Amino acid sequence: MRLPRLARAGLGLLGGLALLSGLPGAPAAAAPAAAAQPPPSIYVEEDFKGATAPEFTGYGSACLTGAPADDSGPTTGVHPLGGCPTPSAAGGPVPPPGADGRGYLQLTDAKTDQSGAALYNQAIPAEDGLVVSFEQWQYGPTAEFQGQIRPADGISFFLVDGAADLDAPGAFGGSLGYAQKNDPAEAVVPGVDQGYVGVGLDVLGNFFNDGEGRGSGCPADQRSPAGTAFPTISSTGPNMVTVRGPGDGLLGYCFLDATYTGEHSDATGWESSLPGRLEGPTTGVSSDPVQAEADLEPSKRTVTVEITPAPDPVLTVWIDFQDGQGPQQVLSRPAPTPVPSTYKFGFAGSTGVWSNVHLIRNVVIGRPAPALSLVKSVPDDLPLPLEAGDEVPYTYTVTNTGNTELDDVTVTDDRLGPIECPRTSLSPGQSVECTGTGTVTEADAERGELTNTATATATHDGQEVGPEEDSLTLPVVRPRPSLTLIKSVPADLPLPLEVGDEVPYTFTVTNTGNTVLEDVTVTDSRLGPVECPQTTLAPGESVRCTGTGTVTEADAARGEVPNTATATAMFDGQEIGPEEDSLTLPVRKTVPGPAFTLIKSVPDDLNLPLEEGDTVEYTYTVTNTGNTVLEDVTVTDSRLGPVECPQTTLAPGESVRCTGTGTVTAEDAARGELPNTATATAVFDGQEVGPEEDSLTLPVRVPEPGARGSITVNKVDAHNGKPLAHAVFELWRETNGVPGLQTRGGNPDTREGSGCATDRAGVCTFGELESGTYYLLETEVPDGFRLPRPPVTGPLTIEGDEHLTERIGNPRGEPCKGKGCKK
Template sequence: MLLMSAMAVALQPAQPAAAQPVPIVDDDFTGATAIPQFIGVGSACLTGAPAAPPPGPGNHPLGGCPADAAGPVPPTGGAPFGYLQLTSADLDQTAAALYNEAIPAEQGVDVTFDQWQYGSDTLVPADGISFFLIDGSVTLNRPGAFGGSLGYAQKLPDDNPANEFEPGVDRGYLGVGLDVLGNYFGDWEQRGRTCAQRSPAGTAFRIPAPGPNMVTLRGPGNGTAGYCFLTATTDNFTTTGPWPSTLPGELQGPTMSVPNDPEEAQEVLEESRRRVNVRISPAPNPVVTVSIDFNDGNGMQQVLTTPAPTPVPATYKFGFGASTGLFNDVHLIRNVVVRPVVERPELDLTKRVAAGADLPDQVPVGTEVPYEYVVTNTGNINITDLAIEDDVVEEVICPRSTLDVGERIICRGTYTVTEEDAERGFVTNTAVATGMADSNEVTSPPSEVTIEVSDERATLDLNKTVDDSRIYMPGDTVTYRYVVTNNSGQTLTDLRIDDNLVENVVCESTTLEPGRSTTCTGTYTVTEEDAERGTVLNIAVARGRRDSTEVSSPPSEAIIRVENERGMLELEKSVDDSRVYRPGDRVTYRYDVRNNSNETADNLRINDNRVRNIVCETTTLEPGQSTTCTGTFIVPSRTGGRPDCHRGCRFTITNTAVAKAGNLTSNPARATIRVVQKPHDICPPGKNRHHCRPGKRPHHPGHDHGHGHDHGFKPDHGFKHDHGLKPDHGFKPDHRFQPDHRFQPDRGWEPEEQIRQEMDQPSYETREPERDYEMDDPYAGMDDMEMAWDSSR
């Protein structure tokens, strides 16, 4: 039974994959060594390695080639211009290079390599090169028979029953013969034994060989059975020859001499290079496609396609084979790249309480809980724009936003336990990792953590700080500062700091009266291992004794960035955080950038998630140079969330910036400001926000309340005496509020009703940062709130 039309294929340009998953195997064989999963058999060697004697029988690590090899072979010791040499032009050589590590078949497999067949000085060139795949569940430590079987199929030498039958490769799946001589096409010497489908050339011995300059596929086999003919690049599938090849070019190259200089040899050998691509699509309907670039200016051309054998094994292993006999050729391989056919972007996320946090079974209110997010790229394509989304933790920081295939990083975030959590008795939060694979978004399965919450407050408070604005290197000394506050009603003794990295932390005092604080310090020396990880996270807990009871603080953590070399930009961001801001205030940020790399940083810019139009003194930094940039931000009002800011509230705004210049990226730098928002600092419900902004007080005809529209409340004049406000109604000649006249959330300003009515009106004019009034407590009557508007996501 022969396959006819199914085997013929019109030549057409090969269609590249829509996307390029990350290679599973990638070795160019130009150096003195190969990746360790490759083993050699027979004469296989590396021309990039120093010359070495011929290896003995059996398999062996790939090493140097003999210096006296026959034919126009590349020079030995030629790295970085080396090759995987399967055979020289010596006669009666057999060789294979075997990759003995399973690769997945589920997403298909796409294999590209360069091959050279050239330099024959015999009547015809021989034999050819095979690329083959086997079932990945078995050990690949030997090839199949050589000669016309090309290291894949079985063989009964000379078809003589008196000779020992040579088996094919164990559990072979597919053998692709790049057959210069042409015997792989035929079933002579018992190739395809036991098969229902036989070669068109049959089992006869033919001179010349029946399928020269042909690509032939053979299917699954094991031992001395199988390895059946599947198809070939011919348009004649009858049993009557000849069987001309339909290849649009020659597999053999014209090179006949090679210079002794490795780089010059590479240039001379270029004319004989042929790039081959073998592609098997995934099950359930796998198709094998072979394409070749004959180095003739026509690019990659599809020369053969046919259904692939089924069932497809779960994994593959692969190899290359070549041989010479009475006829010869030089056989070389380079640039082997194996990748999946189908993109499979995938992220895995494991969320956990940070190691070393040492939390109690029930966490008190006010405890800062440190979380770790372990993210792994379990797919076959690199991930960019990596971020963590957590329904409770507002800001999760990752050491970088890219994740290569198989890589794992740890991101970190913290959450402060609230009274609401205590009422509920627990905190459960769920996170997902997101990223981009090319233009497609990737999301991990959710991961959640639950902690139990106590209705008691922590009695010790610990604030741990470190200079995290710089980049550390191995050998640097890091100084940590620990401020401990006694929030209990009793004296605490035997105060100490337990830090999972810092030893011998020294405190100014080991006894703390109620409400008092002390400062402790400790140092840590950065290691090479820290540089490999890229960050150092350490967690500390303050401990003391109240009578016979030990008291612990919530854990407090700090993170620093570490590199082996200062090969990036360093960014420090600052703001005037000594004051309290109001909605509508203009805030100025300063960004100090230093070029720690050994290259010029061009087109410097600052990316800040809140501040736009940042201006730098210079946008080009030579190595070691610094510059300063500035930007401004208008404080917004808060109208939603918890608590309700319509009654007034206080909150913080944190924003994050990075400096970029070409391929250089700085550390993230953050700055935080405190904001007080009064009831009249927001737009009233239903107000069109295109006509309403913090600070602008609209004119209400007939409601001037006794003072002129153009005078009213002046930044440098307070309220004027001649506009309906009397000195005995809470205003003195210096025009400032008196301590006994405060804004009450439920009553407004007292005692003057007219003042109360005026102050209750919404305020929408952009105010200057400094105001001409005073209050006992700028936070009086207002709710507490934190607004982490920073998010580096």
């Protein structure tokens, strides 16, 4: 099947090769302009999948399986490419005929003594060099000779001077349609007219030797190491890529190079250095065209041949052996000089006493187009958002997206500097993964994100390729340093105090923020600096510092011991605090008369800071600090109301402990503290004594103002788990009380903010979310993928500063774009 000429010109060579090797697509074609246009990247593009290929001339057994079967078509000489014979047992496992759109160029089937060629008799430019890519199949031998079944012969790709009339190939058999046969005892057949170079993909191995008069008239340094013996197994170079040079008629076509190790055995011939097999393993092909493609896939070999421009041309051959290694360079050597100004080309294949099926597909020929791409990524399971101090493992994937060898591949990160890569040269289609590790800084935390950019470059033929850049931004938790201080005394401390009593104080400092606090210090207004067992606190961590005070005569004169403690800490060079807490304890008065004190307290082991919904057990200690009996003792709490006490009459010095339970409300959480005040009164001689008050304020964890949590989408290819960019999501909040997501009608749920598109790592994050229930609605998918069924993920519940990550896969298929997509 041929693409329309306009479309073919617009693809560019990179796009054409991307169709063959799975490389990323080429940039879109530039719009036509009135000024002179640069030469096209692609000169010829033919996939041979259709029923016709009018730009090519067939020869011999060459035919198209995309055309209807033709048992009476020509099998010798030059002819238009048409249908192939009906498959037969002798012809071997060939593709089914009539498979328009899924066909192949069949040079030969598996019958013996077949020869076929496809010739392109239109000149193409040579001045910029040339890159040729095609797929070839050699498989399915059926012929037995001398008790053996062996694959034969091979496939050749050849170039001739564009000034020649390419109306016929050269000799076949070991000459593979390029070179001559010049053996009067056997046959005299000229080589292809004005041949420039022939690349033999030689399964049997006779293109490697100079038998049958190949290389007649060649100098000694351009003769095959196998000599001229023919036909012998000892002189073959099986599974070999062999290059022969210029020739015309019966002279030339000299041996230039081959993929051989130098090792030789009379029993097996010359040893090949190829890292894989040119012949594929296929032994059967379905009559169904779709299944036939699957049957043939393991035998496909993708071949790329490059010839750089004069004056110092170099010929390089890459082969993808379909083994997961991608294109591998197998041969590189100086190309023949002088280089013609234009080329014509052809493909040929043949069988002899042994046989194979020989197929060609997806031919792309054009000028060299070096290019590369860079993708920077992090692991899919990286916990997000990040925090200051976290290490981030980066992967930098550099891919040769062009059709030439790239050297000196380098990657630089604007934060990490030069990145070390395991290899610095890449063949077309090959990738390398480089790695580096970064650290989240306090500055990143202040910004709320970690952003950096990587740059990749390479060289080809001494010229820089690139630079290509890729940036990645990851969410980072912003710092919220804070602390609380609670000053307390033991619950069983005898009250009231008396002059000379020692009072053990505990000062509890809690890190209520999300950053590490350093240089924690506590100072008491009576005791001075208080020693603490540690001065660094992680988020949520507490330290209990202790100090001892003594009751003085002055305390007794006023009937109480008052003092205040202050706590501070440091974060990122800035002071956090001060936070204060005061505590007043009753002391037996030295002046006679009715008096009492009230101390409101909570347990020493109460977990602080509190959170919404926590219950708090309060103790109200009323102490008769006078020298008279007090009656009708009552305690009232500003939040709890009247508090029940086990007794209401107190002798001098006697105390009663009353209790009550409170609950932390949403209002308390909003202001960050739980305040309340207790009031006590009593009666002496019919007169009210008091009131006495004591207030207590406890820290409550403050929710983030507004939104607090986040939902991060990790979008992947459902087929292979790789990240997908350009998927678009909307976030909806459950607000109408109806289960599930409703986006329309009179009472829909509420959409939160604007949409979010995934980046190259497949990530997008909806941040700063209030507590609640949410749904993710996928509205757009990357090209080549379908929306999941259904496109809604949820319900997803956020509580406080919870951060959720949802991995969502897209099935492959025709893309369905836009908000109105219903496919």
